[in-house]
Amino acid sequence: MLSKVRSFGLHGIDGFDVCIETDISNGLPVLEVLGLPDAVNRESIKRVKSAVKNSGFYFSNKRITVNMAPADVKKEGPLYDLPIAIGILTASEQLSQDKVSEFAFIGELSLDGIIRPVKGIMPIIISALSKGCKKIVIPIENVQEASYIDGICSYGVASLKEAVSFLCGETIIEPIKIKPFPTSNARTTFENDFKYVKGQFTAKRALEIAAAGGHNILMIGPPGTGKTMLAKCLPSILPDMNVGEILETTKIHSVAGLLNSCDGIVGVRPFRSPHHTVSSVALTGGGANARPGEISLAHNGVLFLDELPEYPRNVLETLRQPLEDGKIVISRAANKVEYPADFMLVASMNPCPCGNLSSSIKECICTPSQIAKYLSRLSGPLMDRIDMHIEVDNVTYSDISSDETAECSSEIKKRVDAARKIQTERFSECNIYSNGNMNSRLLKTYCKLNKECNEMMEAAFDKLGFSARGYSRILKVARTIADLDGKENIEMKHIAEAIQYRSLDRRTGNE
């Protein structure tokens, strides 16, 4: 007999319809899986056999043919175990096809029939919803992820036995209760807080601006000046995520299998800090089974690259396109997937190999050619995509000894949130969330300069030896500073401040 079971596969961060067709016919007891299964999938049939038997059902000893349609798309991962088991049980008439047709199924089976969690439930349920699926059976451990999606009934089941008795009407399982999205940052305490950072006013202010506008930022300074500490404090002032952002980020983390099973959602902006030994595939994503890389996991959050010049050049250059487009398209001979990768790049580096070039305390011992070689590890096009560069120096004694307590992160976050709210409203029809993502058209619309500001810009280029490449970056940063100030138009002081955050643009020796 023939049975059909609906399921979903995963391509990138989108689900697609998969129909599992099972035919049991007379012949030698052979099990065949068709439809481009991968290694995990081919093994799946063995797991299914044991799971069916160990759950107390009868496993037909006739010829079984399983086809996963569409036949020309590769099927990856163990999420088809449950639908195949249901298909075989239906084909062997232990379940009714009518009842099974109401549902879609996702789940991995263990040999004893327990249903194990799978990756990518959130994007699958979202696509199931859009494809008109009304009911879906998923592993019980994945219910948290599913609970945020309204419009579809998800049923969490713990074992194959439970699933079958549910389908036969012997057990009643309630669909998962829908939870609202968290409206504000659920986490209020952070390990690192700006109140523990004394001094470093410039750096803190720059990070506040960067967080508010989603600007890429590079911190340059001698070792031991607290660049890493500052970066680690950054998550505590990042603005709350809106629903769209939460959904996008959760989808990616769901696909990567990194979701925390008690939250089931990424409600806090991710902070990813891959070590400088990272490979380019680990950073951008890809591999034999395409997986999102660090840049996609940092989507809507922060990608922190400590000691930037230590990263291999080919790895850094892969960041160029995602920094521009906010997504990464991974093309391989067999398939092509697209992952969103709209992250805020935070990087730190020393000004020279010995690290003391810009220090006001220690003396640099590097030769000019050493410094040039060190800096040449960073390409111009990459540096072009970084909005702000600031120099961080040793904290002065008066900073450490001052009694003044530093402002705590939650205070800064309030300002950041307010500025981000202005931006969200401004860009409500533009499909972007922050100033950092403005294209040149939006730049023209929202960053108009009055005469005074224009003169200031001109003077800066003229007298301070700025290069033209920084012009639009300064405008974007000035826009964010104006937003933090609650001003509708960019004023002279905003421009003047933004100029200070372009320390690498200044030509030296040419005044």
Next chain:
Amino acid sequence: MNESKAYYWLSLACFAPSTLNKILEKYSPMELWDNYDIILNSTSLGEKDGFKALRQFKNEDYLNDSLNKLRKNGIGIVTRAVDKMPQCLLQKEVAPPAVLYYKGDISLLKTRCFAIVGTRQSTTYGEDIAKRFASGLSKYFTIVSGLAMGIDGIAQKAALAAGGKTIGVLGSGLNCFTPSCNGRLFDEVCEKGLAISEYPPDMCATKYTFPTRNRIISGLSEGLLIVEANAKSGALITAELANEQNREVYAVPGNVDRSRAAGTNSLIAKGEAKLVVEYTDILNDLNIDFDKNIGKNDAVVLDNSELMVYNLLQNGPLHADELCLKLGMKIFELTPLLTMMEVKKIVKRTAASTYGLLAK
């Protein structure tokens, strides 16, 4: 065959300057040309490889050809035989080269020259000083230096930027310029000033050619200024040579804690260099008339808060954090202020987030 060509022929042996001058004390170039075989076979000079090698060039057609080739490449030569070679270079102490290859305006050799040299690993302090002195002195002198990284290049750049003239003395052939990072400056110097070298155009620099050419830098100049030099800097060799050549040597003192100032400070301490703090000190010392009002900028109008920053910075550069604390300002109020003052050329960034007054 003329004397000039004979000098050119002799230069192809690439003798060390002292050897060359010893030879020339004994024989004139024409004697060497005419009696080459006799001298080669009968004197100790014949044992020198360089002298032996001269045989392959001892062909007038070859010499004419190679001179034509040089001319086509825009390279001219000045020999001791011609008037264009300045007298100051011909002094015995200088150990003058037989031939100078040049690109650019050769008449600059006869102008009043002043050398500015220093470390290749310059600090922003040294660079500022070099710029200030070079642009000031370039109104009275042609600035001579070695087109090296650091102080040398910066001084020459500043001289050109100030509309002055400059001579670059290379430690390599004119076609093999190093360091490549100053390539553009070299081209500019060839175009607007003069680049000279005692080495054949296709000869690459070696460890020894740089110290050797230093005698030409000091030899060409009336005086020499050392801006920044550490204890082992090549600039100290130039200072020593300049003293031997009876040129005036000046040095700008530096912070005693900094290794880059050790060389200049010790020169001053040993009395080998005169201490100068402004370029007008040099003009005074060399008895050059100058307008006493130059260098005094027009007064800049400062508003209240700018004045507060100005007053604080008068005791030396301060970190932005300290400025904030002392002024009781928030950083986002201070930063725009500093930018404005930078644009007005009152303050400059001296190190990371550290600001100091821009010296007048």
